[in-house]
Amino acid sequence: MLCSNKAATLSSTHHIKPQCSFSFSHITIILLCLSGSSSLPPSMLSRLSNLALPCLPASLPSDVLLLSAAVVLCVHLCVCLRAYCSQYLSPLSVYPDVSLHRQQSLPHRPTIPMVARIADQNTSGTPAMTEREASRLDKFRQVLAGPNTDLEELRKLSWSGIPRQVRPITWKLLSGYLPANTERRESTLQRKRQEYFGFIEQYYDSRNDEHHQDTYRQIHIDIPRTNPLIPLFQQASVQEIFERILFIWAIRHPASGYVQGINDLVTPFFVVYVFEYIKEEVENFDVSSLQEETLRNIEADSFWCMSKLLDGIQDNYTFAQPGIQRKVKALEELVSRIDETVHVHMQQYEVEYLQFAFRWMNNLLMRELPLRCTIRLWDTYQAEPEGFSHFHLYVCAAFLVRWRKEILDERDFQGLMILLQNLPTMHWGNEEVSVLLAEAYRLKFAFADAPNHYKR
Secondary structure (H helix, E strand, C coil): CCCHHHHHHHHCCCCCCCCCCCCHHHHHHHHHHHHCCCCCCHHHHHHHHHHHCCCCCCCCCHHHHHHHHHHHHHHHHHHHHHHHHHHHCCCCCCHHHCCHHHHCCCCCCCCCCCCCHHHHCCCCCCCCCCHHHHHHHHHHHHHHHCCECCHHHHHHHHCCCCCHHHHHHHHHHHCCCCCCEHHHHHHHHHHHHHHHHHHHHHHHHHHHCCCCHHHHHHHHHHHHHCCCCCHHHHCHHHHHHHHHHHHHHHHHCCCCCCCCCHHHHHHHHHHHHHHCCCCCCCCCCCHHHCCHHHHHHHHHHHHHHHHHHHHCCHHHCCCCCHHHHHHHHHHHHHHHHHCHHHHHHHHHCCCCHHHHHHHHHHCCCCCCCCHHHHHHHHHHHHHCCCHHHHHHHHHHHHHHHHCHHHHHHCCCHHHHHHHHHCCCCCCCCHHHHHHHHHHHHHHHHHHCCCHHHHCC
16 A cells, blocks of 8 residues: 555644645646656656655556655645644634644633733633732732832732733833832833934944844844734834844844844733733734834833843853753753653654754743733743743743643654644633643752752
């Protein structure tokens, strides 16, 4: 038979690879088959058909050989097209069909927005402000109301999530952008915002200079890819803001410059600081309705807070990205200790941690989670000492082990990679993120002060 295992793998509806390669040679096979051509030399037929099914016996008649390869490649083309749709089209209509057999086992969830109010409520559809949440909001306001904010107390409160109403000021304080002293905050904001727009005047016109144009070109390419499913980020004015933020950051940090992935890190700050000025949901909000000064404030605040974050993980983005290399290696060692069965299973099918966890470290799991979940996750990262640089490792370990059953159910390299690159988190909300963070904290408590415990 025509290598039935491999054909089944290619045609399986749940094995949708996010990045499929489909070359001119592949198309040639299909066209030759449709034209009824079988006059090519046997060596050419064998070489072309092997592009599709390397295990086809060369002894097959040429017309059968060509037809078999064409059929499999047609299936492969459908898989590639569906993968493209699952990655770039609406998640509400396409994504649930990816990994359908896995998704069917999930409980029914209401359709929820990717960003907005769901960030401050449970996915079960409970009211946006329960009695407990109102009590927590009061505690935040009491801490923030003093002449000198107790940052340690603010961190303790923030670890379990920050109410939307006070998230902007809390993030600015915990990131170190604003001082704890209330009287100094307004002058600090004015000074930092003026300083940022001074950088714009000084550097932004140089974006088309020969020594900067490659950086600007890459930023310009990446911006439309940033959260392409959320209309907010497809607005021209928002993309221009992101271009300025990323270009100025790159110019001021020549050791790393701009690296793909940094563009994602602007989005949580931007969304949170837009929330400071609006009450409606943000996904479809038209930022042109805001005053120009308000937009400038949001832009400057997003720049400085992103810069504070990157100051702690800049070795993730310097040459050869050594920070990421170390963290991926540490993740592998940690998982080998906390769940040896999962670790051995991935080794058995030759899955390297770098193949999937590089993105987890480079983008801080932003490609694996809805943005509403990232915002909730960053509440804790801001509250946790070295949250982005250190605690994130334990979150990644907990995240991987969370999918233990699904990982062990996969029995080949392709299936494992497709699973790990398309984990079904679209329905996630506060409940799931809280469980993930609790497990990460447990792992940190067990291993952080005893690193030899996860070394063999």
